[in-house]
Amino acid sequence: MAMDKEELKRKIMEFMEKKSGAKSKVYLKDMQRAIPDASPRDIKKAANELVQEGKLEYFSTGSTVMYGIPGKGQPVEQKG
Amino acid sequence: MADIKKHDTPTVDELKSGPWPSFVDDIYSYAEKHQKQSCFDLMGQLELSYKHKETHWKHGGIVGVFGYGGGVIGRYSDQQEKFPAIWAFHTIRVNQPASKWYHTSLLRKLCEMWDHRGSGLFNFHGSTGDAVLLGTVTEQLEPVFFDLTHQFNMDLGGSGSNLRTPSCCVGKARCEWSCLDTQAICYDLTMTYQDELHRPAFPYKFKFKISGCPNDCVAAIARADCSIIGTWIDDIQIDQEAVRAYVGGELKPNAGAHSDRDWGPFDIQKEVIDLCPTQCMYWDEKEKKLYINNKECNRCMHCINVMPEALRPGKETGATILMGAKAPILEGAQLSTVIVPFMRMEPPYDTLKELIDKVWDFWMENGKNRERVGEIMQRVGLNRFITDILGLKPIPQHVREPRSNPYVFWKEEEVPGGWERDLAEFRKRHPA
Numbered sequence: 224m225a226m227d228k229e230e231l232k233r234k235i236m237e238f239m240e241k242k243s244g245a246k247s248k249v250y251l252k253d254m255q256r257a258i259p260d261a262s263p264r265d266i267k268k269a270a271n272e273l274v275q276e277g278k279l280e281y282f283s284t285g286s287t288v289m290y291g292i293p294g295k296g297q298p299v300e301q302k303g
Numbered sequence: 304m305a306d307i308k309k310h311d312t313p314t315v316d317e318l319k320s321g322p323w324p325s326f327v328d329d330i331y332s333y334a335e336k337h338q339k340q341s342c343f344d345l346m347g348q349l350e351l352s353y354k355h356k357e358t359h360w361k362h363g364g365i366v367g368v369f370g371y372g373g374g375v376i377g378r379y380s381d382q383q384e385k386f387p388a389i390w391a392f393h394t395i396r397v398n399q400p401a402s403k404w405y406h407t408s409l410l411r412k413l414c415e416m417w418d419h420r421g422s423g424l425f426n427f428h429g430s431t432g433d434a435v436l437l438g439t440v441t442e443q444l445e446p447v448f449f450d451l452t453h454q455f456n457m458d459l460g461g462s463g464s465n466l467r468t469p470s471c472c473v474g475k476a477r478c479e480w481s482c483l484d485t486q487a488i489c490y491d492l493t494m495t496y497q498d499e500l501h502r503p504a505f506p507y508k509f510k511f512k513i514s515g516c517p518n519d520c521v522a523a524i525a526r527a528d529c530s531i532i533g534t535w536i537d538d539i540q541i542d543q544e545a546v547r548a549y550v551g552g553e554l555k556p557n558a559g560a561h562s563d564r565d566w567g568p569f570d571i572q573k574e575v576i577d578l579c580p581t582q583c584m585y586w587d588e589k590e591k592k593l594y595i596n597n598k599e600c601n602r603c604m605h606c607i608n609v610m611p612e613a614l615r616p617g618k619e620t621g622a623t624i625l626m627g628a629k630a631p632i633l634e635g636a637q638l639s640t641v642i643v644p645f646m647r648m649e650p651p652y653d654t655l656k657e658l659i660d661k662v663w664d665f666w667m668e669n670g671k672n673r674e675r676v677g678e679i680m681q682r683v684g685l686n687r688f689i690t691d692i693l694g695l696k697p698i699p700q701h702v703r704e705p706r707s708n709p710y711v712f713w714k715e716e717e718v719p720g721g722w723e724r725d726l727a728e729f730r731k732r733h734p735a
């Protein structure tokens with residue numbers, strides 16, 4: 224059964240909040256592993272919507288993309 | 304305007320003394336002409352790196368413009384006080400038009416925009432296919448994106464764990480060998496998969512490259528997770544008259560490409576027949592006639608390349624779909640493997656897209672972080688990949704050559720009568 228999108232977003236944020244203590248950036252894969260009952264595609268769509276809403280942000284390691292909560296852990300960039 | 308600060312760069316300057324045109328000359332002459340602080344700082348930091356023998360660039364951070372999870376590759380100086388104009392020096396990938404056709408007026412406008420908003424350094428094109436804008440600061444990313452989308456009708460390309468910008472050879476636009484409308488396929492895939500291109504969806508990158516014929520001018524077989532290479536299933540078209548003209552020396556082999564040296568008279572036996580990898584050609588000297596056993600031809604293109612006026616690919620064309628090429632990251636480099644030996648390629652390319660969806664679904668669910676499709680194919684085995692994941696039937700074309708294919712393992716229930724073997728006995732001869 225498909226999970227409601229808002230429900231899925233809530234679960235993602237829950238997972239991200241929990242994570243942001245130890246490791247502030249996570250792979251899409253980590254979210255997908257943490258929420259096994261939703262399809263990877265739906266998780267991708269929901270996570271990207273959370274970025275549009277400003278609740279999550281993308282972070283790059285150089286060649287792959289990770290997700291973080293704005294303001295937590297290593298900032299996307301630091302000037303000076 | 305603030306004063307321009309130039310740096311002493313004696314080591315970097317040595318590169319000007321070589322026999323080649325040097326990027327140092329280029330960057331400095333541009334920097335002087337446009338009074339570009341970022342270019343002077345770039346050279347200054349390079350000098351420092353030469354001195355310290357280590358890089359002063361930091362990787363990572365920003366990935367795109369608002370809402371995009373790719374297209375920008377974040378780079379930062381770790382010497383921002385010394386070189387403030389390159390505190391950030393981001394690379395921006397710009398999705399190239401299919402086959403890289405531009406109107407010169409667009410190129411002029413792009414250059415003007417980049418003189419103004421970036422370092423002025425441009426790379427046409429990256430090995431990804433994109434036009435690469437080299438070096439700008441974060442505050443310019445949105446304005447560059449706005450100009451690209453609103454003035455030039457262009458878009459960012461892919462980077463990170465996304466679909467990367469698809470790319471293709473020049474195809475039917477200029478090449479008589481093309482068995483595919485490479486530009487149409489490239490454009491269609493780019494538009495169909497916009498979401499995958501701009502929003503990270505995958506465990507790692509995924510590339511499509513499309514070549515019109517097995518000459519594979521975009522090196523799809525070596526560089527793309529999904530290589531789409533044009534081919535034909537009927538016979539090579541032969542113009543016997545033109546073959547005789549090559550043999551008689553009236554036509555230059557390889558369209559004269561090797562004529563800078565005297566190789567002696569053209570010898571069809573030595574230069575074509577004997578080099579056919581499947582030995583499927585025959586030149587009848589008495590009849591003055593060329594025969595090809597097309598069943599055995601593996602479409603290597605050699606004979607066609609040597610005698611382009613005499614030979615052409617067949618008329619019934621389509622594509623071979625291969626998967627799994629990659630450079631070494633987790634595992635070693637590998638070329639793509641044949642998945643579908645022949646697929647007709649008519650818009651909207653549904654058969655191809657169904658196949659792609661299956662691969663992506665499986666990879667997104669089961670791929671490890673930074674695992675390419677070629678690596679997951681190896682991990683699960685080609686046989687399982689083909690049968691269980693793609694739902695295809697294993698066929699002889701999947702076997703690279705008899706007894707050497709590393710992937711195909713039979714299960715006992717698949718072989719009529721099964722088999723019995725003594726593992727202990729086997730291990731005596733083949734220690735684990």
Ligand code: HEM
Pocket residue numbers: 285286358360376378392394429430431
């Ligand atoms: C020791 C230093 C460096 C190492 C080991 C390194 C390694 C790599 C690797 C492995 C990739 C491929 C990533 C991928 O697409 O999966 C890459 C891509 C790239 N790197 Fe670096 N890099 C270094 C320094 C730099 C510097 C100093 C810059 C720029 C100031 C830079 C700019 C880029 C760009 C633009 C790409 C993307 C190229 C493309 O695929 O189109 N790198 N680098």
Ligand code: HEM
Pocket residue numbers: 326394424426428429430431435437
């Ligand atoms: C001696 C100087 C240099 C040499 C010999 C050199 C050579 C090359 C070559 C052979 C490639 C691969 C081209 C391709 O097939 O795509 C390449 C790519 C690239 N170069 Fe250079 N390069 C030089 C200086 C620079 C400088 C000064 C910059 C930046 C300011 C630069 C940035 C890049 C980038 C970003 C790419 C990869 C683009 C992509 O694939 O996306 N290079 N370079």
Ligand code: SF4
Pocket residue numbers: 472473474478479480481482514515516517518519520521
């Ligand atoms: S790959 Fe083939 S069709 Fe495409 S440009 Fe090269 S020779 Fe022509």
Ligand code: SF4
Pocket residue numbers: 578579580581582583584595599600601602603604605606607
């Ligand atoms: S294309 Fe290659 S394999 Fe086919 S006939 Fe010509 S040389 Fe032989």
